[in-house]
Amino acid sequence: MLLLKLLVIPGFLLLISLAGKRWGPSVAGWLSGLPVVVGPILFFLAIEQGQVFAAQSATAALSAMFAMIAFCVTYAQVAQRAKWPWALVISLLVWATAAVVLSLIPPSLVFSVIAAATALLAAPYLFPSVQPIVSGPAPKSDKLLLRMIAGALLTLAVTLLASTVGERWSGLLAVFPVLGSVMAVFSQQTRGPAFTAALLRATATGMYSFAAFCLVLALTLPGMGLSAFALGVAVSVGMLGVTKRLLAKPASPIPDAGRTAIKR
Numbered sequence: 001m002l003l004l005k006l007l008v009i010p011g012f013l014l015l016i017s018l019a020g021k022r023w024g025p026s027v028a029g030w031l032s033g034l035p036v037v038v039g040p041i042l043f044f045l046a047i048e049q050g051q052v053f054a055a056q057s058a059t060a061a062l063s064a065m066f067a068m069i070a071f072c073v074t075y076a077q078v079a080q081r082a083k084w085p086w087a088l089v090i091s092l093l094v095w096a097t098a099a100v101v102l103s104l105i106p107p108s109l110v111f112s113v114i115a116a117a118t119a120l121l122a123a124p125y126l127f128p129s130v131q132p133i134v135s136g137p138a139p140k141s142d143k144l145l146l147r148m149i150a151g152a153l154l155t156l157a158v159t160l161l162a163s164t165v166g167e168r169w170s171g172l173l174a175v176f177p178v179l180g181s182v183m184a185v186f187s188q189q190t191r192g193p194a195f196t197a198a199l200l201r202a203t204a205t206g207m208y209s210f211a212a213f214c215l216v217l218a219l220t221l222p223g224m225g226l227s228a229f230a231l232g233v234a235v236s237v238g239m240l241g242v243t244k245r246l247l248a249k250p251a252s253p254i255p256d257a258g259r260t261a262i263k264r
Contacts, residue, residue: 033206060171067098
């Protein structure tokens with residue numbers, strides 16, 4: 001398990017970084033919607049705590065989509081006006097506030113679906129309307145090694161904590177923005193705020209895949225056992241393909257202070 005934590009997330013960060021270089025922020029963010037963090041966490045919770053526990057955690061993780069998308073929108077907006085430390089702190093505070101509110105609401109799969117659907121449908125209209133520059137010379141350093149180390153450390157911290165706080169917070173913490181934090185900070189440092197906003201907007205689009213994975217587990221894990229993970233992955237990948245067409249759709253423009261938005 002430790003080896004998986006140390007290899008999967010850094011490896012996926014490397015894949016996303018290379019995708020960002022080759023195809024731009026939209027494809028990189030879209031790929032980050034895969035359940036690469038929540039999948040291993042829920043799998044090991046099912047093994048260690050039982051399948052019912054993991055299914056309840058998956059229900060909580062589905063509702064936590066609201067907090068995750070709130071993080072993405074907040075970081076993208078703040079990054080247009082401030083340096084990365086402010087953007088990161090403010091967006092994490094927004095995530096934590098949303099997670100605490102969600103933890104106080106009685107668990108319900110219906111509520112989780114409504115919360116996730118609301119966030120996913122509203123997200124395209126909440127991001128800043130900017131056009132990133134993806135051509136031209138590559139940055140001097142993408143800090144790939146630092147990205148991978150940061151991703152591994154964050155994953156270790158979140159998964160260790162998630163296993164000790166019960167099924168509700170286990171699910172919420174499984175959706176802690178591990179990938180989002182690392183990608184957003186390093187993208188803002190090396191590619192600029194417009195690239196970061198496009199990356200996070202595409203991340204929100206890709207999270208339909210994430211939501212599908214959590215919903216499948218919540219519905220089928222108690223009855224199907226660990227084989228539900230195979231079904232969840234298959235549905236998640238299929239949903240990723242469906243959402244690919246959404247990347248080409250422009251968001252409704254939201255003017256940025258002191259900046260002229262450029263429509264796609």
